Amino acid sequence: MAKKQKVKTPLLYKLLGPAMAIPAGIVVKKLADTTWEKVCGYPPPKNPAAPGVSWPDALAWAAVSGALYAAGRLVAAAGAATVYEKITGSLPPGVNADSAA
Numbered sequence: 001m002a003k004k005q006k007v008k009t010p011l012l013y014k015l016l017g018p019a020m021a022i023p024a025g026i027v028v029k030k031l032a033d034t035t036w037e038k039v040c041g042y043p044p045p046k047n048p049a050a051p052g053v054s055w056p057d058a059l060a061w062a063a064v065s066g067a068l069y070a071a072g073r074l075v076a077a078a079g080a081a082t083v084y085e086k087i088t089g090s091l092p093p094g095v096n097a098d099s100a101a
Helices: 011-040 055-088
Strands: none
Touching: 011 055
């Protein structure tokens, strides 16, 4: 069995990840908090051990915030790959056109 060759990640791509992820995380946090407050009328239950936090609220917040954070991470990763491709003219290491299918 052939050993998989490790791909070295260029510094530019390493910098683009956080540059896209940090703003996306901030936007997602504000969006999640604001949406929860508008829908429920009270702040999200960020600490499930706090008195007065019900299981349904804690589970709903976990599901909603988890889905939004995953979507934000996806947007940040796709954005970093797009910017990298525009700057360098090639896809980032480990990403190929065939992996879209």
